[in-house]
Amino acid sequence: MPHWVSDAIWWQVHPLSFTGAERTALPPGEVRHRLPHLQRWLDHLLALGCNGLALGPVSASGTHGYDTVDHFRIDPRLGDDGDFDALVAAAHDRGIRVLLDGVFNHVGRDHPAFRAVVEQGPDAPTADWFRLHWPEDWTPGTAPGADVFEGHDLLVELDHSSPAVADLVTRVMTHWLDRGADGWRLDAAYAVPPSFWVRVLPAVRAAHPDAYVVGEVIHGDHPRIVAEGGLDSVTQYELWQAVWHGIAERNLFELAWSMQRHGEFLGSFVPWTFVGNHDVTRIASAVADPRHLPHALAVLLTVGGTPAVWSGDEHAFTGVKEHRAGGDDAVRPPFPPDPTGLSPLGAPTFALHQELIGLRRRHRWLHTAAPEQVHVANEQLVHAVAGEGQRLLVALNLADTTARVPAPGAGAVLAGSATVGRGGVELSAHGWAVLEAAPDRR
Incomplete structure (x- = not known):
């Protein structure tokens, strides 16, 4: 893992929705310069305590960003190469790293490689990019059957056994790292064979040895995927699930079990940790009781991992993910032109993030710290x-x-509130605390 990642705390943004972009691609030749909107939020990111900007898709797409039509072009709804270069330069001037979202499991049906298949048939030079099922009576202009991603007909899966696909992804990753990006989030990495990354990443790392590569993994053998794929990390959805659900259901045994497994992961890699992102219900809504939002943040920012804050969570934005067309809208709202447009109602949650991120910054070793359970009950949890x-x-x-x-061994209260007594602490109803403690001499 690149050395700089041990100090990275990300602010994650979905650029198309954040900037209020159109829902579908612009007519040919039109461009909207929206990336400067993001540039005006970089100081907000720093004030929060973060030092990384994790961008959702910025490559040209048909709708939401994950149906790519040109990996090498900035989506015209966001701007052009000049806008991207300016954003990266402004970030780097502030010491902010920039992570891009690599959509390499599938492409949109309007991608030229798939359009060539529709127009030219089995002899198209890109026919081996996809897993296709040709009808016996195929005629030019008729789309063949194709494997698609999780039932989404507009997302045509790439064939990762194809050398041409490996070459494409290698070139795309290297291209944007050449332009200043610091790393990649690999979208839907759980759907891609780890062996594919073995064919791609060595060349990418040869050109950019300091690049950070984290795969989106929802389930499966996380350490194996990291090791066999040559990744630096993967997303920790198991911990996310246990945090919000254990708190919402007041069943902290669930959280304790997941934290134990998280500690096992830390023995082989440092996971990407989060309590919110572009694909899930916002944490302020998920925990059910707003008094318990600090509890979720206290877990996120005191266990080992590379933490990410989903933009808006730091101001207690609410929103429920729904599994329907437009079901992401509530968790991906447009943002004001700059931070002065935020409601003051979110200020206490922003201050809480600052407090806990500041605590983490003062204890850099937390990046790899495995949690140890001290006490677990349905409604109480103490970990060290x-x-x-x-x-x-x-x-x-x-x-x-x-x-x-x-x-x-509890000593001074560093965050939250508690009364320290001999051998224990007293917490108020719905209370929480982070405390100094004497080292365990066992």
Whole structure:
């Protein structure tokens, strides 16, 4: 993993929705210069405590960004190469790394490679890019059957056994790293054979050894995917699920179990951690009780991982993901032209993010710190993290009443609120705290 990632905390944005772009591609020749909108939010990112900008798709697409039609061109709804270069330069001037979203599992039906198949048939030079099913009575202009991504007919899956596809992805990744990007999030990496990345990443890393590569993985053998694919990391959906669901259901045994598995992951790689992103219900809505939003953030920012904050979560935006056309709209709203347009109602949550991110920055060793369970009950959880001769305790109470929980060695309260007593701490109803602790001498 590149050395700089140990200090990275990402602010994640879906550029098309963030900037209020049109839902579908512009007519040929038209361009809207919207990436400068994002540039005006870079100081907000820094004020939050982050130092990385994780962008959703910026390549030309037909609709939401994940139906790519040209990997080498900025989506005209966002701007052009000049706008991209200016954004990257402005970010780098502030010490901000830029991560791009690589949509390499599938393309849109309007991608020239698929259009060539429709027009030219089995003899098209790009026919081996896809897994196709030709009708016996095929005629030019008729689309053959094709494997698609998770039932989405507009997303035609690439054939990752094709050398031409490996060459395409290698060239795309290298092209945008050459232009200043610092790394890639590999969209739907769980659907791509790890062996494919073995054919792609060596050439990419030879040209850009400091690039960070994280795969989107929802389920499966995470350590194997990282090791066999040669990735730096994968997304930690298991922890995300346990955080919001364990809190919403007041079942912290679920969270404790997932944190134990998370600790096992940390033995082989450092996961990308989050409590919200462009594909899921916002954390302020998911936890059900707004008094428990701090509990989710306290977990995210005290366990090992490379954390990411979904844009808007730092101001307690709400929104429920729905599995229907337009079901992402609530979690991907357009943002004001600059941060002055945000409601002051979100200021306390912004300050809470600053507090916890600041705490993490003062304890850099948290990046690889595996959590150790100290106490678990349905509505209370205490875990410890340790590194570099230091130790912290994190205590959570979801109950409607005060709770006293064991916290051996607890000292000063660093965040939240608690009363420290001999061998334990007292938390108010719905309270939480991060505390200094004496090192475990066992």
